[in-house]
Amino acid sequence: MKELKTDCKTCTNLGCLIKKHVDSPQIEKYLERKHSIFCRSSQQFILEGSPVYGLYFIYEGVVKVMKTSSNSKEQIIRLSSNGEIVGHRGFGTDYVYNVSAVALQDAVLCNFTSSDLKEMLHEIPELMYDFMVFYADQLQRSETNAKRFGQMTVREKVMNALLLIWTKFGNTEGYMNLQLSRKEIADFAGTTEEQVIKNISALKKENLLRAQGKKLGIIDETAFSSAISQDNRILPS
DNA sequence: GCATTAATTGGTC
């Protein structure tokens, strides 16, 4: 990973909480302490169990946040891209990260140390408030998603995962912009690689999904969506 | 072209 420069003033990630307060006069000195990092595809920048170094804001690229359980199984917690925060659970009382984060494509990350951010939040109440809303929202999603997860069939889990990737990262000419391996889709959906493969081929036969090599595409979003029982739909986080 | 990795399929518990 190497250092480079990003400028919050010209950044176009309007969803970024820092960007939102870039005109606040107190923020200036902290922007100078920001580190911008270039992270090559498949590089890991947060290691589960390592000491917390701060929070990362994605300037550009897509990142997966995951948890590795004892029996070498991985669970993808979130897929994040431009403007989103990664590593926020490490902020506060925790001294080590309890997740890992890996770039899925070349990415540029903006890092603030925990202590810098702490000062920032104390100085800028509006930023503090936005952070609080962000955390509350994350907690809300995590709770409802966990509840639904247990009630879903594997087929629904897989469909949910695909639909989420489809809607969040968009598509070009009918195929998903973000392509993950079958294993990664499984880790995200909370099932096994084989189940993902079997369900994908079933969905193809049902004309809900199209595939061209590694590329996948949802044929009719409405039809696809209604094939998942209504109250089991998962919220993107 | 060969070798390693990913995707797929079928079977067992």
Next chain:
DNA sequence: GACCAATTAATGC
């Protein structure tokens, strides 16, 4: 529905 083994496809060198 997860885990395992065998086969086939895809990809890097």
